[in-house]
Amino acid sequence: MSEQTLQGLIGKTALGDRAAFASLYDETSAKLFGVCLRILKDRAQAEDAMQEVYVRIWRRAGSFRAGQASAMAWLVTIARNQSIDMIRSKQPASIEFDDAPEIADEAPDPEAQAALSAEGRRIDACLKELDADRAAAVVGAYVEGSSYQELADRNGVPLNTMRTWLRRSLIKLRECLNR
Numbered sequence: 001m002s003e004q005t006l007q008g009l010i011g012k013t014a015l016g017d018r019a020a021f022a023s024l025y026d027e028t029s030a031k032l033f034g035v036c037l038r039i040l041k042d043r044a045q046a047e048d049a050m051q052e053v054y055v056r057i058w059r060r061a062g063s064f065r066a067g068q069a070s071a072m073a074w075l076v077t078i079a080r081n082q083s084i085d086m087i088r089s090k091q092p093a094s095i096e097f098d099d100a101p102e103i104a105d106e107a108p109d110p111e112a113q114a115a116l117s118a119e120g121r122r123i124d125a126c127l128k129e130l131d132a133d134r135a136a137a138v139v140g141a142y143v144e145g146s147s148y149q150e151l152a153d154r155n156g157v158p159l160n161t162m163r164t165w166l167r168r169s170l171i172k173l174r175e176c177l178n179r
Contacts, residue, residue, distance in 0.1 A: 013058060025054060039080065053078055137151050
């Protein structure tokens with residue numbers, strides 16, 4: 001159907017011509033249904049949207065301006081907007097700020113952060129007093145979560161030797177931190 005024919009049908013629809021509206025429906029419903037179906041991805045919802053689309057076209061036909069947009073673009077825009085409105089209407093309403101539940105901030109407060117930072121510096125200083133391989137093993141086991149076997153393999157020592165390193169290193173760390 002030509003652009004001029006569509007414009008004429010929309011113009012007659014604006015004047016309340018039901019026959020022109022029926023012709024407009026016959027000529028454009030397949031394309032507009034495709035638009036609704038593509039957006040909504042559900043045939044039943046697309047059919048519901050189509051009803052609203054043609055109600056809007058009937059009511060708004062007088063607002064169509066031939067020079068501003070093509071007739072089909074105007075019709076597709078109505079179908080697209082109706083489909084998007086249907087999706088939005090199904091989304092849960094947002095909660096008002098005053099009705100929102102109170103959620104505690106899980107992050108430590110500034111005082112706790114300062115204490116943790118100071119404690120971290122003390123631990124780092126005590127780790128530096130250990131041999132480098134033993135300090136790396138402690139960090140690997142208790143910070144990174146490596147298994148004793150992984151640490152033993154990484155350092156090329158037997159498993160029992162790694163356990164001894166870690167036990168003795170923890171004792172030295174505790175002594176250092178208690179000073």
